[in-house]
Amino acid sequence: MMMNEYLVTGMSCGHCEASVRREVTAVRGVEAVEVSAASGRLLVTSQTDVADEDVIAAVDEAGYEAVRVA
Template structure:
């Protein structure tokens, strides 16, 4: 089975709690198998079993209280 990796730029994160909030929301998206998020760089990398809808990731990040855009 192949996986896909997509990167996003997230604005507004400043600490580990921010990272946890984003990780929790994005992990709820069906098919997501891995998440790497860094408040220091503002980067979110999502690994999934199949291509994930960008709108779903952006909506999940918005739900966590931040803004995201595909890199």
């Protein structure tokens, strides 16, 4: 199991979280998504390696910006 963490800017509410969750969940290989507008954190869980570019593009599609934390 792999877990990658991202910092997402621009989220302020539950609707923001839902938008990011919906887009990132659609990325091939993503198994679970935890997102918090309060902390600006996005945690992506997968069985295989998921490209950071794919996750960041999905967050962008939701209308926000993301960077990989670690």
